[in-house]
Amino acid sequence: MFKLLTMFMALLGMFIEFGRTSGRKLIQPMLMAACLTGTYAVIHVSEEGSVAAGLRAAFLDSETDRLERRRIQEQALMQAELKQFSAASRLIDQLLETMLERAAGSSRVRLNVIHNGVTGLTGTGLLRYDVTNTATAPGRLAGPAVVNQPLSDWSDFLPSLIAGQCSFHRVAELHALALRARFESFGAANLLACPAGDVQGKTVGAVFILWDGNDPVPAGAELKALTVSGQHIGAQIAAVLDLQGPPPWPSGAPSGE
Secondary structure, three states: OHHHHHHHHHHHHHHHHHHHHHOOOOHHHHHHHHHHHHHHHHHHHHHHOOHHHHHHHHHOOOHHHHHHHHHHHHHHHHHHHHHHHHHHHHHHHHHHHHHHHHOOOOOEEEEEEEEEEEEOOOOOEEEEEEEEEEEEOOOOOOOOOOOOEEHHHHOOOHHHHHOOOOEEEEHHHOOOHHHHHHHHHOOEEEEEEEEEEOOOOOEEEEEEEEEEOOOOOOOHHHHHHHHHHHHHHHHHHHHHHHHHOOOOOOOOOOOOO
16 A cells, blocks of 8 residues: 555656646646546555556445455355365374274274463463364264364473473373263373474473273383383474464364263
């Protein structure tokens, strides 16, 4: 817009000077009108992205036509965002399936994504998390897809996640009662929490690998290899989340237990 105004002022000065030297009084208002019309057309061409569309919007379209064209453009943009989000979500599902295969004997793998959920009474943003994707072994419960849960649920493993490390826990020993109850509701007895961290070291979520009560739990070298796999899968998921961006719809209300 600043460039357009600069161009307008330059043209205006040139036309006024030309009008003065011409000695004709009527040419100055005509040149002013031509300058304004040209600037008006240039603004619309800049907004529409092409000369033909800009001239049509400037001189032919009514306000209703412009609003309808803008609505169609917004819908097309929304559809493109939905397709991108859906493609990224499918890729995340494939990565979770890979993690489920590597964690032999596990019941499910769940991705939890951190976001700014609500603002507290002090005006400070309170971090929350959503369960966005799940890969489940045949015959096992996937568990509820909850949203806007407090990040304080992760008190047992959040320090390890921030440090970029995986940590193994017994569900019965978790201090967050709501999270423990949720895990126990679909039979989970043990979990490995691994960070979904980007290349800058920022933790954007966590990958939870869960074993039910009768599942064989890894130990020793097997558990160590699984933590390495969890870190690698988490890094890949973080990269996909970075490309995916936020969902093109408003976040839902806090989910109950």
